[in-house]
Every structure is written in structure tokens, then in C-alpha cells.
Amino acid sequence: MKKVLIVTYTKNTLRALVEQLNEIGLQEYVEIEGRTVDELDYSFMMKYSLVVVSSKIVYTMVKPYLSEDMPTIITRRTINYGKIRELLDIPKGTQVYLVSDLKQSAEDTTGILKEAGIDLDFFPYFSQETPRPEISIAITAGEPQLVPKHIDKIINIGSRQIDISTLVEIYHHFQISPFSSSSHLSARYMQSLVDLTKDLSGEILRSRILQKSLDSIVQNMDDAVLVYNNFNEIEHFNLKAAELLSLSADKHTIHSLAPSYYEAMMSMAVGQETFVEIEHVAFYMRKKRIILDEQVYSTLIVFRKVEDYQKIEYDYRSKAKQRNLVARHTFDDIKTRSASVLEMIKIARRLAKSDSTILVLGETGTGKEVLAQAIHNASARTYQPFIGVNFAAISESLMESELFGYEPGAFTGARKNGHIGMFEQAHKGSIFLDEIGDASAVIQNRLLRVLQERQIMRVGGDRMIPLDVRVIAATNKDLQQLIEEGMFREDLYFRLNVLPLRLLPLRERKRDISLLINIFIKEFQEKLGRESFVFSEGALKCCEEYHWPGNIRELRNVVEYAAHISEDYVYKEELPFWQSASLSEDESWNDLHSLYKVFQERGFLHEVLMLLDFLNDEKVTSAGRSAMAAHLLENGVMLTDQQLRYRQKLLNEYDLIVVEKGRTGSSITEKGKMFLAHEKSKC
Known part of the structure; x- marks a missing residue:
């Protein structure tokens, strides 16, 4: 197996870069090793296929150890935009330290922050500097141990990550498709910026300074950004969107876009990332609703050409395999007026900060996976993998190898290189065990050991693999009744039921029905390209009196059905459950x-x-x-x-x-x- 060596100046940076490469799945193709500059040795350098160096200054230190024909890449680095929220609260012009291991690193980070609109008076600080007592705030990119002792406030924005362009360059060197790995390369960068805009409160947005900062970030994004309101008027777009869509400073409506772009944007699903092809050009797109006062206020679309991320051909369908590695939903996606649901969300936000096991209880269609993803995204593991496994969807014969992986040659038909199981893929992140009540007795025994020991053994393996993973389980069954019937282990139940959460069925949150109907109407109006429609008073009353055995999933199906058959108004006689609701x-x-x-x-x-x-x-x-x-x-x-x-x-x-x-x-x-x-x- 080919080997790549990562070289940095400090241990913290080394750890961050190696974790990033592991997270995107590079370790499936090459062996990754890391060393700091002071750990280099002439004797072992020839065994590597590629050397990746963290910066130009580090390259000058590494160069004496390299042979003339050794392939070398100097990384381009960027900050994690999702972690700069706290910087926006610092008054403009405030003197702050930018703490880093090397002067060049401090200057590079300063440049990126200024380009993002962070208007502060930065002073680079590294270990050789004499501290200035008048400076009380320090910003550091993953090196908090270097901050002067007199500093009152430390803001750690995390080690600078490897830029997407360098990641693609590494993949190209080994002739690997950048999109066949276990994590989508662009999703993190895009999501961090979307989350940043969402976190800003209305009060902050009214601040002229922070408006300028936010606008600067959006305008300098490599992704195209487009916002349109309920009247289909385009309210905002950045330079990249103007270039791709040929937009000028004049006012535009969404209908004025080229028909191919308009059709793609209207038909794509809300809240999901997807690949679309427009005029023979592949794009990666994400669509998000902006909701104010329980009403859809406007729509945000973020998109970019696929060729910007990769220069070689790849299979678009790999997206389906990668989908369960990223948690798409947040607590903002749980729409409700119910006091009970709001209280549950409040509790869930608190539980998200913990690493303890959570058990989500709720009927089918109540949104158990949405809640699990929201918990993951509100936790400290938000930038790590989210793995979902449904015990009702995978056969018992395959479940063990899918969960825990297997070694090469473990059984007939096994891959020659073995297989990484879902628990290993979720390392440092969260694993969602859906329909846990359907787990077989054998799997229950294995799960109990994993929860007790926090380590696994692959099928056919002979060594224990330690795990750092947060477990979120869910079921629509009565586990206590299954215990009484001898179908579920009581000790496993108590291991899972550490932090329980119950999702209310839709019939117990009737005030949410009209709210959800309005949201689904907007979704299918755009998806089908039809005129707006509303539910009549009779239809709404019928919906509120219906018992909804399929809960929110069934309600969405009802609105989709109405969107296909109804005109301006939906009448109760047109509802698919009307006949069963009107029994003789x-x-x-x-x-x-x-x-x-x-x-x-x-x-x-x-x-x-x-x-x-x-x-x-x-x-x-x-x-x-x-x-x-x-x-x-x-x-x-x-x-x-x-x-x-x-x-x-x-x-x-x-x-x-x-x-x-x-x-x-x-x-x-x-x-x-x-x-x-x-x-x-x-x-």
C-alpha cells in the first residue's frame, strides 16, 4: 500500500491535518503517517510515495531530507469558517493577538480573517515575541498553549485546515476520484458558512459592522449564493452567482433566470445536498428555507461547479453511499408551536452537549432521525461523521459485518482488503441506531459489549479496536414489553436508556398541523412548478381531527397528493384519508x-x-x-x-x-x- 507523509512544525497542527485526511477517507487508499520537523530522519524518507508539507517555511526545513525525485506538495490552508462566530462580537479595531507556532502561519491566518471581513487590529504572536500587557484578547488557530499568560480571553478557531484545492491535488497524485471517499470534500466548507449566517440573530444583522463582515464573507465565497423571497424576487446574490447566472445590478426575479437553471433550482429538494446537471455542466447544490415567525420568508441556494472540486470523472451515484455520513438537519428544522415539543427541544439541546447515550422513543414518522441529526450537529462532534444504521432495513446475516467490519478473507465473498464497519466509520462522531427494537439476539450481545467497553473486534479479527463514538438509539416499539416477552435484553435497555427523549405523535401536537401543511405546500409548489394552493377550513378541520398513524411522514404525503390533484383550494373530500375518516x-x-x-x-x-x-x-x-x-x-x-x-x-x-x-x-x-x-x- 502506498504511503504519504505529513510534515508540520508542531504536534497540534500535525494531529489536525492527519485527522482531516482520515475524515475524508484518504486512509482507504493510502497509508498516512505524520511527523514534525524535529522527528525527520534521512533513513526512512525513501519509503514514501508523497510528502505533504504544512507551509512554505516548513518546506525549507524539510527540503534537506528530500531526494530530488521525491514528489512533494506544499499545502494551501484555510480557516474553519464555522468557528469564527465569536470574532464577530469583538468591536471593530480592537487590538488582538493572532497566536501561532510560526510568524508566517500567524500572518497567513490574519490575511484569511481580514479577507473574510473580520476588521480587527491583529498583532502576530509566536513564542519568541515579548507580550504586550495592553492586549487582553488572543485568537489562535489551534495553538492555545502558546497564548501569553496575561490574556483574559482566548478564542480558539481551530487549526487551519487543508484547502479543498490541495485535497484534490493529493487525490490526483494517487489517481483517486476525490468524490469516492467516505466524506464529501465540499460539504463541510459549505455547511460551515450556511450555519454561520443562520446563527446570527436579527439584532446582530442590523449592526452595520457585522452586516459588512457577513457580506464580505458571502461575496468572497467560492460557492455561488442566491436568495429569493416569496414573491420570487432575487434579494441577494454574490459575485460567483452573478458570473454563473449572468446577473447584473438590476432587479431580477427567479423567473428571469435561464430556464435550465430555474427548473433545476425549483425541482431540487429542500435541506439536501445534491448533484444536478445544467446544460451539460455538473453542479453541486444545496437549498435551504429561511423561516421567520413560523412562515417561509425566503429561500437560500448555494451551488458550485463540480469541476471546481475535481478534474477527473467520477460516479455521481457515490453520493447515495456518502449521504449517511453527514448530518443534514439541525434543531431549526423541527418546526413546532407545541409547548411540549419546544420543551423537548430545549432538553435535547442540553443533552447534545454530553457524550452519554441517548434513546429516542417515538412512533413511525415522528422524525426520530431528524432529531438524532440535530443532536449531532449541536454537539462538539458536529464536524465529525454521522453514521445512520437501520436495523429493520439490513438482514440479520449482513448486520454484524456491516456494523463491526471484517478482516480480509473473513468469509466467502469478503473483499480482499477487508471492510471498515459503521462503528469505525463513526469514530470521533455519532452513530444512530434506528429501529433498535428489531436487533437480533446476536447483535444485541455485541452491542452490549461495545457500549460497555467502547471497543470492537472485526469479524474474523484478533485485536480490539478502541472507539470514541456517541451512540443515539431510536425505536417505535415498547422495549419494556419486548423485555417481558424475552425479545430484548434488559441490561442492553439500561445501557441505551441513559438519556431518554420522547417524540410526540402528530395527534398530540395538533397546533402544528397547519404550520407543517404551509411548509409542505411551499415545497411541492416549487417542486411541481405549480401555482400556490391552500387547504380549506373544512380540510384543515378534517386534518386536525384525523389520528395520523403515519405522523409527519403521512402528513407530507397528504400534501404531496393534494398538490397533484387540487386546484387553488384543497377540500376535505380530496384528502386521501377522507373515506376512512368518514366511516358509516x-x-x-x-x-x-x-x-x-x-x-x-x-x-x-x-x-x-x-x-x-x-x-x-x-x-x-x-x-x-x-x-x-x-x-x-x-x-x-x-x-x-x-x-x-x-x-x-x-x-x-x-x-x-x-x-x-x-x-x-x-x-x-x-x-x-x-x-x-x-x-x-x-x-
Whole structure:
């Protein structure tokens, strides 16, 4: 296997550059080694296929060790724009230290920050400088140990990364497609800038200084940026977009773009990165909604020619393989008016700061993976991989090798070079174990060991591989019931259920239905290129009364269906579930009779009817468990708190009652009243 040597001046820089090359998947093709300048030796230099040097000044130190025919690349470096948010709060002209290991490095970083619009009075500082007592703020690119002791505030923007152009140059040297690795080369750079604009509050945006800083960043991006409002007017574009789209200073609408560009931008999915081909030119695009006061305010599109990232041909479909390595969603993508959901998000933001295991509970279609990605993006691991694995989608025979990888020749049909498993791919990042309730007994045993020991062994291997990974698990099943049935290990459950989070079903957050409908309408309006449409009052009421077994996923499908068949208004008769929601009286009675059998077979029909009768009292609008337990006791029925919880849970699952958090308690639904009336009519 070919080898590449990374040479830097300090250990911190070396560690950062090697981690970056590992993160983009270069280690799958070549062996990566790293040394600082003082660790170089003439004897071992001939074994490398390429030497990558961190800067020009370091190259002068390395040159005596290099043979004349040794291929060498001097890196071009850039900052991580996602980490400069804190710099925007420093008043213009403030004197600050720019701390680095070498004078050239400090000057290079200063130049990049000034080009990005950071208007501060920078003083380079490296170990030989005499500290200035009047300077109290220090900015450092990954070298906090070099900051003078008298400094009050240290802002570490992280070691400068290898620029995308140098990454492509390294890949070209080894004749590797830059887009076949395990991480998309451009996604991080683009995402950090998008996140930076999103983090700026309205108050900051009104500041003239910071507006100039932000505009300078956007105008100097190598990616094209375009923003248009709900009236399809183009509100903002940068120089790159003007060049690609032939835009002038005059006012434009999105319709004035060339038809091929307009069609591509309108048809692409929101919140996803994708490849599109426009007039035989390949582009990488990302589309994002900007939402203010729960309404879509404008749309942001960021795009760039693929040829800027790579100069050789590659397979576009590799994007599908890479998709689960990057977490696309953030907490801003969870749209809600529900106080319970907002409280859950507040708790989830706190839990994201921890490395402890999280268990997400929720019905199908409630957005468990969106929440998992948001947690990852709000954590310290946001720039590391996010790996998603669905236990219901991969066969049991393949699951072990997919999760833990395998050594060369581990079994018939194995790749000759072996295979890196999902846990190894998630090293330093997060792994999302979706539908964990479907894991087989064998996989449950292996998962328990991984969670206990934080290390794995590949299939066919003989050594333990240490892991640094954050685990987020999710399920739509009742794990406690699976434990009672002997289908799920209790010790694994307690390993997973460290920080539990519950996603509410859509029927318990009815105020969100109209909000989500408006967002989905805008999405399909653009995707289908049709005129705007709205849901009639009758259709909205019907949606709010529907029980939504498929939750948000089903609601999105309903809006997509309406977008295809409806005109300006969507009427309740056009909703795909209207027929099932409008059952005849005989059909409704049959449905209620089946519920009767369910409770009768479980042996607590009498208790259920007593609870429904209590909640149906006009004097009782809602009640907590203590009030329900007292009512049962008065009528000669004594239940433990656990038994009452279970009955309450079943009534909620069958839509006979609604269970609210806090003091609100439980209240009977229309279906619950029908069931109660159905049983009383038999007496």
C-alpha cells in the first residue's frame, strides 16, 4: 500500500491535518503517517510515495531530507469558517493577538480573517515575541498553549485546515476520484458558512459592522449564493452567482433566470445536498428555507461547479453511499408551536452537549432521525461523521459485518482488503441506531459489549479496536414489553436508556398541523412548478381531527397528493384519508367492537370503562393519574401506579384519551365518548 507523509512544525497542527485526511477517507487508499520537523530522519524518507508539507517555511526545513525525485506538495490552508462566530462580537479595531507556532502561519491566518471581513487590529504572536500587557484578547488557530499568560480571553478557531484545492491535488497524485471517499470534500466548507449566517440573530444583522463582515464573507465565497423571497424576487446574490447566472445590478426575479437553471433550482429538494446537471455542466447544490415567525420568508441556494472540486470523472451515484455520513438537519428544522415539543427541544439541546447515550422513543414518522441529526450537529462532534444504521432495513446475516467490519478473507465473498464497519466509520462522531427494537439476539450481545467497553473486534479479527463514538438509539416499539416477552435484553435497555427523549405523535401536537401543511405546500409548489394552493377550513378541520398513524411522514404525503390533484383550494373530500375518516355508523360500531374485544381479552374492560366514564363527566375537563386512581379506589378498584400507567397508555394508543404532560393530565376524545356510548348501549 502506498504511503504519504505529513510534515508540520508542531504536534497540534500535525494531529489536525492527519485527522482531516482520515475524515475524508484518504486512509482507504493510502497509508498516512505524520511527523514534525524535529522527528525527520534521512533513513526512512525513501519509503514514501508523497510528502505533504504544512507551509512554505516548513518546506525549507524539510527540503534537506528530500531526494530530488521525491514528489512533494506544499499545502494551501484555510480557516474553519464555522468557528469564527465569536470574532464577530469583538468591536471593530480592537487590538488582538493572532497566536501561532510560526510568524508566517500567524500572518497567513490574519490575511484569511481580514479577507473574510473580520476588521480587527491583529498583532502576530509566536513564542519568541515579548507580550504586550495592553492586549487582553488572543485568537489562535489551534495553538492555545502558546497564548501569553496575561490574556483574559482566548478564542480558539481551530487549526487551519487543508484547502479543498490541495485535497484534490493529493487525490490526483494517487489517481483517486476525490468524490469516492467516505466524506464529501465540499460539504463541510459549505455547511460551515450556511450555519454561520443562520446563527446570527436579527439584532446582530442590523449592526452595520457585522452586516459588512457577513457580506464580505458571502461575496468572497467560492460557492455561488442566491436568495429569493416569496414573491420570487432575487434579494441577494454574490459575485460567483452573478458570473454563473449572468446577473447584473438590476432587479431580477427567479423567473428571469435561464430556464435550465430555474427548473433545476425549483425541482431540487429542500435541506439536501445534491448533484444536478445544467446544460451539460455538473453542479453541486444545496437549498435551504429561511423561516421567520413560523412562515417561509425566503429561500437560500448555494451551488458550485463540480469541476471546481475535481478534474477527473467520477460516479455521481457515490453520493447515495456518502449521504449517511453527514448530518443534514439541525434543531431549526423541527418546526413546532407545541409547548411540549419546544420543551423537548430545549432538553435535547442540553443533552447534545454530553457524550452519554441517548434513546429516542417515538412512533413511525415522528422524525426520530431528524432529531438524532440535530443532536449531532449541536454537539462538539458536529464536524465529525454521522453514521445512520437501520436495523429493520439490513438482514440479520449482513448486520454484524456491516456494523463491526471484517478482516480480509473473513468469509466467502469478503473483499480482499477487508471492510471498515459503521462503528469505525463513526469514530470521533455519532452513530444512530434506528429501529433498535428489531436487533437480533446476536447483535444485541455485541452491542452490549461495545457500549460497555467502547471497543470492537472485526469479524474474523484478533485485536480490539478502541472507539470514541456517541451512540443515539431510536425505536417505535415498547422495549419494556419486548423485555417481558424475552425479545430484548434488559441490561442492553439500561445501557441505551441513559438519556431518554420522547417524540410526540402528530395527534398530540395538533397546533402544528397547519404550520407543517404551509411548509409542505411551499415545497411541492416549487417542486411541481405549480401555482400556490391552500387547504380549506373544512380540510384543515378534517386534518386536525384525523389520528395520523403515519405522523409527519403521512402528513407530507397528504400534501404531496393534494398538490397533484387540487386546484387553488384543497377540500376535505380530496384528502386521501377522507373515506376512512368518514366511516358509516355500522363500520364505526364494528371498529369499537374490536376495541371491546382487546380490553376484554386483557382482563380490564371494567376498569377502562370506569376511567372513561370519569373523564366523560362534564365537571371533569381533564385529570391526572392521582385523580383517576382516587376515582377507581372509591369504586372498589385498587391499581398500582404502574398498572394505571399501562391502562392509560393503551387508552392513549387507541385514541380514546389524550395524555398531556404536566398538570393538564388526561382528557377523553370523541372516539372515547363513542366507545363509552357503544358499551353503555349494550347494558
